[in-house]
Amino acid sequence: MxxxxxxxxxxxxxxxxxxxxxxxxxxxxxxxxxxxxxxxSDSGVPEVPVPADDTPEVLNKALSGLSSRWKNWWVRGILTLAMISFFFIIIYLGPMVLMMIVLCVQIKCFHEIITIGYSVYHSYHLPWFRTLSWYFLLCVNYFFYGETVTDYFFTLVQREEPLRILSKYHRFISFALYLTGFCMFVLSLVKKHYRLQFYMFGWTHVTLLIVVTQSHLIIHNLFEGMIWFIVPISCVICNDIMAYMFGFFFGRTPLIKLSPKKTWEGFIGGFFATIVFGILLSYVMSGYSYFVCPVEFNNDSNSFTVDCEPSELFQLQDYGLPPVLQSITGWDFANTIPGHGGIMDRFDCQYLMATFVNVYIASFIRGPNPSKVIQQLLALRPDQQLHIFNSLKAHLTEKGLLPALEEAA
Structure with missing residues (x-):
């Protein structure tokens, strides 16, 4: 008990x-x-929603009998061919159409990234987030495109009175537009959500830095000559395709944990295939002035033209190898989207490549811009212009160039 x-x-x-x-x-x-x-309410970050399968229903039905691996192969292959065909069409339409396509791609990439931010913070009903994001996109594009037009199409800007006024006060107008957006952001702040709103303000500006700034560099490369636009983009496309091909058929060794489907075999195969492709494409395109000449505005025809005498950079040169290498080789080198993810997935490497190409052109290719020099001269006072004229005349006379020009006249 x-x-x-x-x-x-x-x-x-x-x-x-x-x-x-x-x-x-x-x-x-x-x-x-x-x-x-x-x-x-202040710093939590919900998970980003996973996008649904966006493969067209027609392809799903046609490939229903295949395994998921081969189905993905055919989806990627068909849509890759479609995108390459579209790429050839816009190249044929010319540089101005290419510029508009770049702008459209930029807007779509911006929309994808901003939508992620909006999906993450949608439950907090932050005011004006989308409106301010698109407003800042407009401001940044106005600034960059205004700079581009002034640099490359000086004669057009000087001919049209509205463009001349906008060009003269371009940076002030751009700053005023941005300052207006910043004031709108301050007025939209809500108590208990300050941190989140500043997160989204930073999200927008980092997106602008990644997408808009680098797409602007693509436009700069394009105006220097279509070869600087087509070859880098084509090399990225070739690397993407060939890395997938080599990885699909020969891939056995994982490359990185971040992308478990990528393999060392695909990486190495894509690397060498891209080098060969880049050399061959550059060789073919350098023989056509349409691809190597910068875009200019012709006052006589009142249109944008691509016509010039190609520089020595695009002409074949003979380079001798050191005797040791000659004895080894024995020959002379001088004689020889569904299935793809979002738009940003396809263009992330393109933006990085455009930045590299722009730095390369600025460092090794581009010289002083005559149009920009003339623009700065015309903005000087008459006495300053006369001083520069006399200094230039004395310099040319000393070099012996001015008398030769006068005799020829």
Whole structure:
């Protein structure tokens, strides 16, 4: 009996202790829930929604009998051919159409990244986020495209009065537009959501830095000559395709954990295939002035033209190898989207490549811009212009160039 009473008391104590533990757990959960809610209202980040399969229904039905691996192969292949065909069409349409296509791609990439931000923070109903994001996109594009037009189409800007006024005060107008957007952002701030709103302000500006700035560099490369636009983009496309091909058929060794489907075989195969492709494409395109000449505005025809005498950079040169290499080789080198992810997935490397090409052109290719020099000269006072004219005349006379020009005239 004593044992039974003792056992019963013990069970009651255990039940009481368990109920207290459960109560404390419930209290803890409630406290944690409250703290989570408080944290969420200021710094919580919900998971980004996973996009659904966007493969067209026609392809799904046609490839329904294949395994997922081969189905993905055919989807990627068909849409890759479609995108390459579209790429050839826009190249044929000329540089101005290419510029508009770059602008459209830029807007789509910006939309994809901003939509991610909006999906993450949508539950907090932050005011004006989308409006301000697109407003800042407009401001940055106005600034960059205005700079480009002034640099490359100076004669057109000087001929049209509205363009001349906009060009003269371009940076002031751009700054005023941006300052207006910043004031709108400050006015949209809501208590308890300051941190989130500044997160999204930073999100927008980092997106502008990645997408708009680098797409602007693509436009600069394009105006220097279509070869600087087509070859880098084509090399990225070739690398993407060939890395997938080599990885699909020969891939065995994983490359990185971040992308488990990528393999060393695909990486190495894509690397060498891209080098060969880049050399051959550059060789073919350098023989056509349409691809190597910069885009200019012709006052006589009142249109944009691509016509010039190709520089020595695009002419074949003979380079001798060191004797040691000649003895080894024995010959002379001088004589020889569904299935793809979003738009940003296809153009992330393009933006990085455009930045490299722009730096390369600025460092090794581009010289002083005559149009920009003339623009700066015309903005000077008459006495300053006369001083520069006399200095230039004296310099040319000393070099012996001015008399030769006068005799020829």
């Amino acid at each position: 004593t044992e039974l009473r003792h056992r019963g008391a013990t069970e009651k104590e255990l039940q009481h202790q368990n109920s207290e533990d459960k109560g404390s757990e419930t209290e803890g959960k409630e406290r944690d829930g409250a703290s989570d809610t408080e944290t969420k």
